[in-house]
Amino acid sequence: MKYTEEHEWLRVEGDLVVVGITEHAAEALGDVVFVELPEPGTTVATGDEVCVIESVKAASDILAPVDGEIVEVNAALADSPGMVNEDPTGKAWFFKMKLANPKALDGFMDEAAYKKLIG
Amino acid sequence: MADLLRTGLYDLHLRLGAKIVPFAGYEMPVQYPMGVLKEHLHTRAAAGLFDVSHMGQVILRAPSGRAVDAAVALEALVPVDLVGLAEARQRYGMFTNAAGGILDDLMVANRGDHLFVVVNAACKAADIAHMRAHLPLEVSEITDRALLALQGPAAEAALGRLVPGVAAMRFMDAGIFGWNGVPLWVSRSGYTGEDGFEISLPDAVAVAFAEALLAMPEVAPIGLGARDSLRLEAGLCLYGHDIDTTTSPVEASLSWAIQKARRAGGARAGGFPGAARILRELAEGPARRRVGLAPDGRAPMREGVEIFAAPEGGAPIGVISSGGFGPSINAPMAMAYLPRDIAEGATVYGEVRGKRLAARVAPLPFQPTTFKR
Numbered sequence: 001m002k003y004t005e006e007h008e009w010l011r012v013e014g015d016l017v018v019v020g021i022t023e024h025a026a027e028a029l030g031d032v033v034f035v036e037l038p039e040p041g042t043t044v045a046t047g048d049e050v051c052v053i054e055s056v057k058a059a060s061d062i063l064a065p066v067d068g069e070i071v072e073v074n075a076a077l078a079d080s081p082g083m084v085n086e087d088p089t090g091k092a093w094f095f096k097m098k099l100a101n102p103k104a105l106d107g108f109m110d111e112a113a114y115k116k117l118i119g
Numbered sequence: 120m121a122d123l124l125r126t127g128l129y130d131l132h133l134r135l136g137a138k139i140v141p142f143a144g145y146e147m148p149v150q151y152p153m154g155v156l157k158e159h160l161h162t163r164a165a166a167g168l169f170d171v172s173h174m175g176q177v178i179l180r181a182p183s184g185r186a187v188d189a190a191v192a193l194e195a196l197v198p199v200d201l202v203g204l205a206e207a208r209q210r211y212g213m214f215t216n217a218a219g220g221i222l223d224d225l226m227v228a229n230r231g232d233h234l235f236v237v238v239n240a241a242c243k244a245a246d247i248a249h250m251r252a253h254l255p256l257e258v259s260e261i262t263d264r265a266l267l268a269l270q271g272p273a274a275e276a277a278l279g280r281l282v283p284g285v286a287a288m289r290f291m292d293a294g295i296f297g298w299n300g301v302p303l304w305v306s307r308s309g310y311t312g313e314d315g316f317e318i319s320l321p322d323a324v325a326v327a328f329a330e331a332l333l334a335m336p337e338v339a340p341i342g343l344g345a346r347d348s349l350r351l352e353a354g355l356c357l358y359g360h361d362i363d364t365t366t367s368p369v370e371a372s373l374s375w376a377i378q379k380a381r382r383a384g385g386a387r388a389g390g391f392p393g394a395a396r397i398l399r400e401l402a403e404g405p406a407r408r409r410v411g412l413a414p415d416g417r418a419p420m421r422e423g424v425e426i427f428a429a430p431e432g433g434a435p436i437g438v439i440s441s442g443g444f445g446p447s448i449n450a451p452m453a454m455a456y457l458p459r460d461i462a463e464g465a466t467v468y469g470e471v472r473g474k475r476l477a478a479r480v481a482p483l484p485f486q487p488t489t490f491k492r
Contacts, residue, residue, distance in 0.1 A: 030150070030154060030155055030156075030344070031154055031155055031156035031157075031446075033156075033417070033419065033444040033446075033451075034417045034418050034419060034444070034451070036418065052418075052472065054418065054419050054444070056155040056156055056344060056348065056443065056444055056446070057155070057344065058421075059419075059421070059472075078417075081417075082156075085154075
């Protein structure tokens with residue numbers, strides 16, 4: 001698992017990367033009540049806002065961690081947004097991407113570095 | 120946060136694991152480990168305990184020592200029938216300004232020889248100065264008492280174990296009860312749409328009293344986050360958001376709080392700041408009014424979202440004053456000011472992240488109230 005400074009986790013699955021938000025992020029957001037997912041097939045660039053998460057407190061975005069194409073989204077999140085709080089690193093993945101550059105993941109934090117970031 | 124004040128329950132909040140945020144000049148609990156959603160649902164299912172000690176508590180005394188004389192005086196600042204407020208009863212009202220806007224909203228209780236007033240934390244200094252400037256009354260701010268709210272279907276049973284007399288109270292009754300020899304000022308009222316009580320008590324016993332309630336299985340501590348979603352489901356206004364100096368009580372759909380005695384043709388018609396505008400709006404209808412909005416789908420529409428009449432084009436016809444997600448109704452909900460020709464049931468469009476999403480003009484409250492009338 002790799003981690004971004006935006007508190008997303010990235011898990012390699014074959015030639016795809018699965019993206020979700022960390023437990024730390026889910027806890028900070030509070031109870032998630034709405035998730036808006038991108039259309040599969042969308043081409044995104046690093047930093048694009050690809051998902052919207054609304055919690056009881058506020059709205060926030062998930063940014064594309066790398067350049068690539070969204071190939072699959074977790075449609076179950078739209079009906080059960082509370083999964084983001086219950087199982088942020090498991091069932092509540094947001095989308096799967098095909099990377100434009102397979103080496104793009106090299107620069108991200110490993111678990112030890114991420115744990116250091118969130119103190 | 121050096122300049123922020125703390126209530127007498129601050130250390131208790133920390134012990135309970137609260138997340139503290141600045142609010143109206145105080146360090147207040149926004150949520151406890153249970154979280155906003157579960158705290159909200161717990162209050163509707165059992166009983167929630169809220170620390171609202173940041174709010175202003177004020178006693179108004181007339182030289183005569185009669186509450187009715189204080190009521191006559193206070194009527195000069197609020198469009199509410201206070202002379203008709205019976206002893207041991209409480210009423211909702213608002214301070215208006217000369218332009219007919221709202222300076223603050225408040226609760227007034229008749230306690231026989233004086234009035235007891237509760238005002239918003241953010242406005243209390245201005246409210247007290249306003250009353251001192253305009254009322255021939257002794258205006259005493261109470262600074263040594265905490266204020267708690269116990270809300271929900273189990274509130275009567277829980278509070279009744281400590282203070283047996285409260286079970287006989289009806290909605291908006293106000294009385295003084297003893298607990299361990301200490302006087303509690305109790306009203307059957309609140310800000311959640313649930314049956315419940317608000318309890319003013321000496322700081323010295325506030326923690327012990329709160330802990331006695333929290334020791335009961337049905338009582339959980341509830342933070343400001345759930346307080347906001349509970350009041351919004353109940354269709355209640357938050358000062359500074361749904362009402363302010365630019366909104367009149369009539370526009371705010373609070374005309375029910377202006378009794379017949381203060382309206383045109385009433386025994387004491389007018390005689391409050393902004394009466395010309397407020398009485399005109401009562402007669403002719405306001406240009407805009409506060410309504411409920413039920414967004415289609417699940418995306419919340421929050422404060423500041425602009426409302427349009429059509430899915431494309433046109434200028435905004437209004438703006439959301441409060442919005443979020445209602446845990447009990449399991450849907451998004453909002454309140455907005457819209458032109459009065461937009462009828463209940465009409466479809467309007469809120470612009471969220473550049474997209475116009477449909478919403479229905481909906482009756483308030485979103486969640487039926489359960490007051491014990």
